[in-house]
Amino acid sequence: MFLENTVNHTEQFGWIEVICGSMFSGKTEELIRRLKRAQFAKQRVEIFKPAVDVRYDDEEVVSHNDNRIRSTPVPVSSNIRLLANDVDVVGIDEAQFFDDEIVAVCNDLANRGIRVIVAGLDMDFKGNPFGPMPALMATAEYVTKVHAVCTHTGNLAHYSFRKAQNDDLVLLGETQEYEPLSRAAYYKAVRNQKEEKNSQKESSANE
Numbered sequence: 151m152f153l154e155n156t157v158n159h160t161e162q163f164g165w166i167e168v169i170c171g172s173m174f175s176g177k178t179e180e181l182i183r184r185l186k187r188a189q190f191a192k193q194r195v196e197i198f199k200p201a202v203d204v205r206y207d208d209e210e211v212v213s214h215n216d217n218r219i220r221s222t223p224v225p226v227s228s229n230i231r232l233l234a235n236d237v238d239v240v241g242i243d244e245a246q247f248f249d250d251e252i253v254a255v256c257n258d259l260a261n262r263g264i265r266v267i268v269a270g271l272d273m274d275f276k277g278n279p280f281g282p283m284p285a286l287m288a289t290a291e292y293v294t295k296v297h298a299v300c301t302h303t304g305n306l307a308h309y310s311f312r313k314a315q316n317d318d319l320v321l322l323g324e325t326q327e328y329e330p331l332s333r334a335a336y337y338k339a340v341r342n343q344k345e346e347k348n349s350q351k352e353s354s355a356n357e
Contacts, residue, residue: 164260166290168245170272170283173310174330175298178243181269182219188239188265197221197241198230200248227252234259245270246280253285275312275328277336298330302339309336315347 169180188195201223221241224230227248234240240259245252245268256266272287272295274280287293300307307330314327331339 162263164262164264164266165292166256166260166266166268166286167292167294168283168287168290169267169269169294169296170287171296172273172298172308172330173271173328175296175308177269177271177296180294180296181241181243181267184267185219185239185241193238194236195239195241196234196237197243198224198233199243201225202247227255231255231258234264237264239265239267242266242268243270245286246272246274246283248282250282250285252282253289256286257289271310273309275310277309300332300335301329302335303332305332305335307332307335309333311336311339 167184169177171177185195185197197219199221219241221243222233224233228251230240230242230252242248242252242256247270256268259266268286268290270283270286271280272283295308297306297308299305309331310328311331312328
């Protein structure tokens, strides 16, 4: 169980918290909740997100239910190290889209006495560990895994199934492109999708 620390009285080092899960699991909502609590406590907070994430807003971090908080979009993770000055808390959303240096950046910030809160997808649409997230989870003091609800079974979901016929690793989207599925529902959907693709290929070849 995650016991939330808010300030470090005994050491000059900070720590890293990772919030991970599938799409529609409430990762960003939980990130915003922790950051707003820190702001309410008059702590100095800076929030960053990858510049590629412009789904809801160019600058703000926005959850699926339209909860918002101001952020600074950055193209590469090294910018965070340069911009996070004189702060108590750093929040980072959609960490899976950052380059691998994000792991060193987060550790550098924590070693400077900063509380670092990171949110991101732990797996891509193929069910593989996503970008730097495994290394962030391994080096973090606290990892919170949140779950969505499977749209097929109503069970807990931790897979992000891509409905769109697109094999690019990064495809920003919402419910039109993705849906959260349980393990059983995900592998069934993947199998059905492959069968549909093969059927379409056969139809095209016979025309």
